[in-house]
Amino acid sequence: MSIRARAWTALLLPPVTWFLFEQGLSALLHADCTRAGVGIAWGVASLAVCAVAFRIAWPLHAHEGVLVHPWLARLALVVAGFFALAIAFQLLALLMVPPCLR
Numbered sequence: 001m002s003i004r005a006r007a008w009t010a011l012l013l014p015p016v017t018w019f020l021f022e023q024g025l026s027a028l029l030h031a032d033c034t035r036a037g038v039g040i041a042w043g044v045a046s047l048a049v050c051a052v053a054f055r056i057a058w059p060l061h062a063h064e065g066v067l068v069h070p071w072l073a074r075l076a077l078v079v080a081g082f083f084a085l086a087i088a089f090q091l092l093a094l095l096m097v098p099p100c101l102r
Helices: 003-031 036-060 066-097
Strands: none
Touching: 003 036, 003 066, 036 066
């Protein structure tokens, strides 16, 4: 995989993961609110995907080459942290508030 493709993958992976986590969690809890454990496992897996995106972008941020690659990699690092934080807050909310509470 080329450096540019790795940088774009690291940049796009966290927002897509967050979107799938939010939509999937919403569908899961609306269908059966007693299955919150699956949502927690899904949240931890989503955090792991954000960590993988961070790991993909980390060696690229110091890569000497075309100026675009380091900036894409640095942006990917920030985006991975931002969306990991969003997933962590939603996961914390899921752990604090009982899902079947209406």
